[in-house]
Amino acid sequence: MPKEQLRYDRMVEAALRGVVRSALKQVEVAGLPGNHHFYLTFRTGYRGVKIPESLRNQYPGEMTIVLQYQFFGLDVADDQFSVTLSFNNIHERLTIPFAAITTFADPSVNFALQFQPIAAERPPVEEDPQVLVPSPRPAPPASSEEKRGEVVTLDAFRKK
Numbered sequence: 001m002p003k004e005q006l007r008y009d010r011m012v013e014a015a016l017r018g019v020v021r022s023a024l025k026q027v028e029v030a031g032l033p034g035n036h037h038f039y040l041t042f043r044t045g046y047r048g049v050k051i052p053e054s055l056r057n058q059y060p061g062e063m064t065i066v067l068q069y070q071f072f073g074l075d076v077a078d079d080q081f082s083v084t085l086s087f088n089n090i091h092e093r094l095t096i097p098f099a100a101i102t103t104f105a106d107p108s109v110n111f112a113l114q115f116q117p118i119a120a121e122r123p124p125v126e127e128d129p130q131v132l133v134p135s136p137r138p139a140p141p142a143s144s145e146e147k148r149g150e151v152v153t154l155d156a157f158r159k160k
Contacts, residue, residue, distance in 0.1 A: 009116075016113050020104045024081050027067070028074045035108040037068035046100035048080060052092050062102060065094070 023038070041064040042049065044056050055063065065085060067074070072084040072091070080097040105112040 013116060016115065017098045017101070019113065020101060021076060021078075021081075021098055023104075023106070024074065025076045028076045032068070036106055037066060037108060039103070039105040039107065040065050040067070040096070040101055041103040042096050042100040043102060046097060048095070048097040049100050050082075050093075050095035052087075055087065055092070055094075064103075 020040075027036075027038075041062055044051060044059050044061065044063050051063070065083075067083065070086050073082070073093070075082045079099070080095055082093060082095040084091050084093050086092075101115060103112065103114050
């Protein structure tokens with residue numbers, strides 16, 4: 001029997017990041033349709049994030065950007081996207097790897113995704129650049145009750 005197991009967590013994480021990539025790619029080509037707008041939260045210290053030093057100092061951990069009215073030059077690649085935004089009436093170019101994103105939301109349709117945090121200071125678990133989640137945690141001591149997963153609530157994005 002092989003030592004490695006199928007890593008469904010990595011597959012799901014990659015697929016969900018693909019949803020973000022696809023949404024941004026559609027906006028890159030055709031613009032934002034209707035009332036759609038995106039909130040993207042990302043880790044500012046993640047390897048490959050390119051933002052002005054003043055923003056990195058102001059947001060040393062995470063930063064949320066909004067793509068709605070004033071964004072320019074959206075450029076979507078396989079592993080990252082770049083966009084120009086206005087900060088205090090100064091246009092700044094940001095480049096954000098998809099792996100740095102922790103939350104993606106489109107409040108106009110009550111849609112949100114939250115991603116597992118990825119340590120910025122360590123390289124991916126494998127040499128494969130598409131690895132999107134950290135290595136698994138050691139198994140907890142055996143117990144009579146199995147852990148079935150975590151529930152993430154999206155109530156904040158639902159209409160009331």
